[in-house]
Amino acid sequence: MTATPLDVSTARTEDGSTRLTICGEIDMTNSARLAEAISSASAPVLLDFAAVEYLDSAGLAVLFAQADRIELVANRMLLPVLTVSGLTELISVREAPAG
Amino acid sequence: MRAVDWAATPLGAVGDWPQSLRTAVGILLSSRFPMWMAWGPQLTFFCNDAYRRDTLGHKYPWALGRPASQVWAEIWDDIGPRIETVLTTGRATWDEALLLFLERSGYQEETYHTFSYSPLRDESGTAVGMLCVVSEDTTRVISERRMATLRDLGSDFSIVRTQQELLTFTSRQLDRNRWDLPFTLTYLIDGTTARLAGSTGVRTGHPAAAPAIALGGPDQVWPVATGVDDQLVDLNSPRYAELPAGVWPLPPAQAMIVPLLRHGGAAYGFIVAGLNRYRPLDDGYRSFLELVAGHVATGIASARSYQAQQRRAEELAELDRAKTVFFSNISHEFRTPLTLIMGPIEDLRRHPDTGPAVRAELDVIHRNGLRLGKLVNSLLDFSRLEAGRMQASYEPVDLAAVTADLASIFRSAVEKAGLRLVVDCPPLGRPVHLDRGMWEKVILNLLSNALKFTFDGSVTVTVRGSGDHAVVEVTDTGIGVAAEEIPRLFERFHRIENARSRSNEGSGIGLALVKELVALHGGTIVADSTEGEGTRFTISIPFGSGHLPAAALTAATSAAGPSVAAEPYVQEALRWGPGHLSAESVSAAEQATPLLTPQLSRPASVLIADDNADMRDYLARLLTAAGYHVSTAVDGRQALAQARATPPELIISDVMMPQLDGMQLLKALRADPRTEAVPVVLLSARAEQEASIEGLHAGADDYLIKPFAAAELLARVRANVELARTRNHHARWRTALIDSLQEAFFVCDGDGAVIEINTAFTDILGYGPQGLPYQPTHPWWPDADTDPHAHHEVATAFDTLLHDARGSYTIPVVHRQGHRVWVNATFNKAQDPDSGRTVTVGTFRDVTAEHHAIQRDSAIAALNVRLTQAADLAHAATGALTELQRIWRGAQAWGVVFRAATPPAVTGADGAPLDWAQLPEDHRDAITALRDGPNLTATASGADRAGIRLEHPHGTMVIWLDLGPDRPFAEHDRLLLSLLAASLAQGLARAHQIDQQRETALALQRAILGPAQLPHGFAVRYEPAATPLEVGGDWYDTIALPDGRIGIVVGDCVGRGLPAAAVMGQLRSACRALLLQDPSPARTLMAMDHFAAATTGAVCTTVFCGVLDPRTGHLTYASAGHPPGIIAHRDGRTDLLDGGRSLPLAAAPGRIRGQAEHVMPARATMMLYTDGLVERRRRPLDQGIASATTTLHEGRDADVDQLATHVMDQLTPEGGFEDDVAFLVYRHPGPLQMTFPADAGQLAPVRSALRDWLRRCELPGDTAHGVLLAAGEACANAIEHGHRDNPGEPIELRAEAFADRLRLVVADTGRWKSPTPNPARGRGVGLMRTMMQHVNINSGSAGTTVDMYARIP
Structure with missing residues (x-):
């Protein structure tokens, strides 16, 4: 199975949290990778989805599973999905600045 | 009282009774008024002597001391509640003449009592008993009842006329007393039989109500003995079972037979009266019955006597009528022969050949004829006077003048007799009402009488007024009348014997008649006379008209001279004179004339x-x-x-x-x-x-x-x-x-009856003036049953004639001899100057010949229309048959086609094939004979059939008409059928030729029209012309160009049918090749110019040629005289592709053509078409384009194929297109369609393609992402569930954009697991439903289809 390409870069911030910057589309082929990246990072994990163009229910499932350890920055396009799935009620979601 | 053992009663021994009881009993016993009382808990019964005597009867002494409810057990239902009321309320009751059936005499007896119950109180004031004071009314009630019946019976005989009326009347009265007469049967004796004439209380047909009884016969229902005595009959035998009971519970036990006695004769009959079993048959009852019978007998006697009188009166009246008829007939019998005697005698007397001797004899006959006539007239006057039929007519006249005129008639006779006639009649100044005819008779009789008895002196007539009377006197100086004769002077048939007179002739009725006539005028006549001196008759008539019957008064007529009635009087009088012959002979002058x-x-x-x-x-x-x-x-x-x-x-x-x-x-x-x-x-x-x-x-x-x-x-x-x-x-x-008019002329009255006609009318319709008036429905109307259509036409025309002021119509009518005539009539209303009535005056002419000519022309025209409209040979034939049936109304038309080696093919007008063998044999024979006869020669066969032979493309055809009964096939029919058959033969040949052409053309067109596979997003339609169904030169084409663009061509070459289709095929191929070679619309069309110029029939073809980039919607196009394409934007705007236009093909070969560019926005729809779609007669082209545009917009949310159907439905005119039509529809962008293996690795590329397509659809970002997400989830589901066990199976995705929405379909061939094991996937379906407006997941054995719609904001 060819996985959909996904770039993950990890950064440590001054306050000890982890910032995971994701770039690409998240679907069933690469959601496991996302999960792994989140698990291996030390909490709290700030997920930067500003450059994520697609997030489907497989990706959402990963986020729900790790909800207690993550915060999210997402672009405008993803906001409806995050809202209707109810994720915004569990974790902090911020809108990424346009650009 | 003392005999009662009171101790045994609840009241105990007398000695123990309370004072209140003692007091009550004391009052009771001491009263002589009937009383009873009841006391104590059982209401113990007491009564006094009076009560015992009148009411208790044989219940004494048993009743005393017993409970009242036992004593009066039989009426306890009636009185118990009353006593109860008294005891509980303490209030007294009052009943008057209450009917009670008492058993005091050994039977149930009808009794009436008036009584009051009042409470009896004990020492404490409690009501413990009751006292009843009674008076019995039985005798009074029953007597009153019987008296009422007798009174009613005797009440109103005055109105009763006949015996039947009498019996009806008495029955009605007897029936009102069903107490005493539960039933009655009245029999009248007719010889030895008694017949039932009336009954009450018993139904007709009851065995007891036998209609007839043989008197003295054995075993009769009622044993009637002849005699005057009543008979009692016991009714306990079975033959009297079920007798009616009247008002009583049980029927009578006895009946009484009472004779209806007649004074001095046998009884009229008898009455059987059922007796009231609740009353004894005492003297009262018995005499009541006898009085009833007496009343009935009296009534019968009076009715019979009345009838007898009536009959006598009628007989007398009949006798009188007979007498009158006799007199009337006598008059007729006398007068006609008299005329026939007098007429010829008159001739003979005047005849020059008649000699004097003969003439003298003839004079005698003539004279006596006159006398006889006069006598007859006088007799008739009497008969009319007697019968009251002298119908006078009184008019105001100048009495003096009229009388003087009459007198002067007698002047010559008087003077011939040697007497003087003195007439002294000065005007009266006021008119007298006279009947002129009667007055003549009065004066003539008096003068005649005077002359007859006067030998010297004079006859004087005077008229004068005297008060309110006019007095006329006729005085003579004659022999006078003896005093004793004067009273009888005016008696009829009285003649004074031996009086000297000029003539012995005389009937003795003249003066009698005079008196009667004067009396009719309300006047009097008296005579006074002195024997030997003369006589004077004085008539006195009142002025005015009050004494005359108003109905007999008339206005004054012109003063006519004395009538011919005077002639006989004068003639007779002249005879009495000395030279009497002179007056009678016919003078020489008369003879000459x-x-x-x-x-x-x-x-x-x-x-x-x-x-x-x-x-x-x-x-x-x-x-x-x-x-x-x-x-x-x-x-x-x-x-x-x-x-x-x-x-x-x-x-x-x-x-x-x-x-x-x-x-x-x-x-x-x-x-x-x-x-x-x-x-x-x-x-x-x-x-x-x-x-x-x-x-x-x-x-x-x-x-x-x-x-x-x-x-x-x-x-x-x-x-x-x-x-x-x-x-x-x-x-x-x-x-x-x-x-002299050549047109028929007629006059109708207000009801439409024809009252006047002229000669031409009779010539045209055969109806002459003898039959006038002709009432509607006129005899020339067509029969409503056999020819309802024509009848209706005439009726409609007749309506206009009745109601309109003027008009004109052409109608079929029937000549008296039965043949059809067409007339054209014009009418006008006019006023009859004499009567003032409105009449209708009309004229008409015979237009039968013209009508048939017009009928022929229109029939042929109609047939040709049918033939032209027919789509093929078969329709042409059935259309023609239908037309023939229409022309020969009511006819059955068949076409029979004979072709070698096959059985004859029979068709009816409905197009259904018929079996030749099923046709009646005589029809088949006649049809075969026609087949073997000459062409186009209409032949009548029998009275009501006709046929004709003609050429048919498949062989020989016979048209066969069965006209139906009473429809002769006339000469004009023959001519018409021959002409029609000729037209039909041509029409059939033409239809056949067209059939063949079209078959080829359709085959060809199918072969060459358009590509088999259309690019995505396109739909096309082609429709041949409908009338007649015909292929043409329209086409469409799409060409996949090497660079991914699409060539689009829609063209229309001139002409129709096979040639046009052939040219079209060539042009289409050429255009296709040229576009592939050089995808430039302008250059392609320029090349086509040259090609078309070299191709027969291709000149002036119009073509739209375009090149579309389906990715961008960019269109380059050129038009060779073709109508502009239409682009309907999603926002409702419209673009017309009207750039790049130039002349049709080959109109100017070599000329440079330009081309235009246009970009189709997303979700816009383009339609290219040939002019047949939008062109309509009498409608500008732009209106057609506008209406096509509207339909295009209407289909904004349909897929292109549905849209094409919608356009076709909306724009097809009634009856189909007149020209062939081709069109092509494209919506940008075309739908996305992908098939990919079920592999998660495919998801990203599928998303990428979809994202790209969605961009072309120009959706808002959120919507596009939602669609993308929904599609991703659907695909993921298909991969994960549908094909978990068979990875690599195909998944299909199809996305299609409409103006306002988008459809997405993802289909796999596997099965989803349910319930969903993976919660994440469950979330996926939720996402789909959130992102799309409508999600339908349809899972079946063949796979799962997710069908989703999104609304595009």
Whole structure:
């Protein structure tokens, strides 16, 4: 199975949290990778989805599973999905600045 | 009381009774008024002697001391509640004449009691008993009841006339008393049988109510003995079972038979009366029954006596009628022979050949004839006076003048007798009401009488007024009348014997008649006379009209001279004179003048109507000799028919004729405009008719009373003819004018009856003036049953004639001889100047020939239309048959085609094939004969069939018409059928040719029209022309160009049918090749110019040629004279592709063509079409384009194929397109369609393609992402669930954009697991539903399809 390409870069911030910057589309082929990246990072994990163009229910499932350890920055396009799935009620979601 | 063992009762021993009881009992016993009382808990019974005697009867002494409820057990239901009320409320009751059935005499007895119950109280004031004070009313009630019946029976015999009425009346009365008479049967004896004549209380047919009883016969229902005694019958035998009970619970136990006695004779009959079993048959009851029978018997006697009187009166009246009829007939019998005697004698006397001796004899006959006539008239006057039929008509007249005139008639006779006539009649100054005819008789009789008995001296007539009377005196100086004779002077048939007189003749009725006539005028006449000195008759008549019957008064008529009635009187009187012969002989001058009156300027026609052959011949002879054209009729009906057919100038008619008498004839003549002006002279003989003629005077122009003189008749005839000629000059001119018209002429009255016609009318329709008036429905109307259509046409036209002021119509009517005539009529309303009535005057002409010519033309035109409209040969044939059936209304038309080696093919107008063998044999024979006959020669076969042979593309055809009964096949039908068959043969040949062409063309067109596979997003349609169904030169094409663009061509080459289709095929191929070679629309069309110029039939083809980039919607196009394409934007705007336009192909070969660019926005729809889609007769092209645009917008949310169907549905005209139509629809972008293996690795590339397509759809970002997400989830589901066990199976995704929405379908071939094991996937479905407006997941054995719609904001 060819996985959909996904770039993950990890950064440590001054306050000890982890910032995971994701770039690409998240679907069933690469959601496991996302999960792994989140698990291996030390909490709290700030997920930067500003450059994520697609997030489907497989990706959402990963986020729900790790909800207690993550915060999210997402672009405008993803906001409806995050809202209707109810994720915004569990974790902090911020809108990424346009650009 | 003392015998009762009171101790045994609840009240105990008497000694223990309370004071209150003792007191009550004391009152009871001491009263002589009937009383009883009840006391204590059981209501112990006490009563006094009076009660015991009147009411208790044999219940004494048993009743005393017993409970009241036992004593009066039989009426306890009635009285128990009353006693209860008294005890509980303490209030007294009161009942008056209450019916109680008591058993005090050993049977149940009808009794009536008036009583009051009052409470009895004990010492504590409690009501413990009751006291009843009774008075019995039985005798009073029953007596009153019986009296009422007797009174009613005797009440109203005055209105009862017949026996039947009497019986009905008595039955009604007896039935009202069903107490005493539960039932009654009244029998009347007729010989030895008694017949039931009335009954009450018992139904008809009951065994006891036997309709007849044989008197003295054995075993009769009622054992009737003849005699005067009543009989009692016991009704306990079975034959009296179920007798009615009247008002009682049980029927009578006995009946009484009471005779209906007649004074001095046998009984009329008897009454059987059922007896009230609740009353004893005592004297009262018995005498009641006898009185009832007496009443009935009296009634019968009176009814029978009345009837007998009635019968006698009727017999007398009948006798009187017979006498009158006798007199009337006698008059007729006398008068007609008298005329026939007097007429010829008159002729003979005047004849020059008659010698003096013969003439003298003839004079005697003549004189006596006159006398006889006078006598008859006088007798008839009496008979009319007696019968009250002397119908006088009183008019105000100048009595003096009239009387003087009458007197002067006698002057010559008086003077010849050597006497003086003194007339002293000065004007009275006021009129006297007289009947002129009667007055003549009065004066003439008196003068005649005076002359007769006067030998010297004078006769004087004076008139003067005296108070309110006019007095007329006729005085003579004659022999006078003895005093004792004077009282009898006016007695009828009384003659004074041995009086000297000028003549012994005399009937003794003259003066009697005078007296009667004067009396009719309300006047008196007296005579006073002195024997030997003379006699004076004095008539006194009141002025005014108050003494006369108002109905007999009339206005003054012109003062006519004395009538012919005077003649006999004068003639007779002259005879008495000395030289009496001179007056009677016909003078020389008279002899020289024949009886014939001077000739009329031209002979007149006279019609004589008389049933008496002698009289008819006599009159005919007389009038013919006088130069008239005479025709005769034997009765009124014949006369009327003759007069209507040829109106004569005068009609002489007897009054009394069989069939139609003179009066009726006159009435009929006057009612008919053709004869109303013909003068009529009536001849009358009958007495009562003379009177009625007066009233008729307005209708008859003249009348003569038989006997009449020939000269008089001739004079009157001539006068009337001349008068009528003067009067009718104008009318005859009009008639001549109308008859000279070549058009038929008619006049209708307000009801539509034809009352006048001319000769042409008769010529055209066969109906002559004899039949007038023709009442609607006129006889020339077509029959409503056999020819309803024509009948309806005529009825409609008739309506306009009745209601419109003017009009014109052409209608089919039926000639008297039965053939059809078409007439064109014009009518106008007009006012009849005489009557003021509105009439309709019309003319019409025979347009049958023209009608048939027009019918032929229109029939052929209609047939040709049918043939042109027919899509093929078969339709042409059935269309023609339908048309034939329409032309020959009601006919059955068949076409039979004979072709070698196959059985004859039979078709009806409905197109359904028929079996040749099923046709009736005579039809088959006739059809076969036609087949073997000549072409196009219509032949009638039998009375109502016809056929014709013609060429058919498949062989020989016979058209066969079964016209139906009473539909003869006329000459014009033959001509028409032949012409139609010729047209049909041509039409069939043409249809056949077209059939062949079209078949080829369709095959060709199917082969060459458009590509088999269309690019995504395109839909196309082609429709051949419908009328006639025909292929054409329209086409469309799409070409996949090497660079991914699409070439689009829509073209239309000139012409239709096969040639056009062939040219189109070539052009299409050429265009396709050129575009592939060089995808430039302008250059392609320029090359096409050259190609078309070299191709026959291709010049002026119009073409739209475009190149579309389906990714961008960019379109380059050029148009060679083609209508502009339409682009419907999603926002409702419209672009027309009207750039790049130039001339049609080959119109100017070599000329440079330009091209235009256009970018289709996302979700816009383009339509390219040929002009057949938008072109309509009488409609501008831009209107057609606008309407096509509208339909295009309407289909904004349909896929392109549905849209094409919608456009076709909306734009197809009724009856189909006149020209062929091609069109092409494209919506940008075309749908995305992908098939990929079920592999998660495919998800990203699928998303990428979809994202790209969605961008082309120009969706808002959120919507696009939502669609992308939904599609991703659906695909993931398909991969994960649908094909978990078979990875790599295909998944299909299809996305299609409409103007306002988007459809997404993802289909796999596997099965989803349910329930969903993976919560994440469950979330996926939720996401789909959130992102899309409508999600439908349809899972079946063949796979799962997710069908989703998104609305595009």
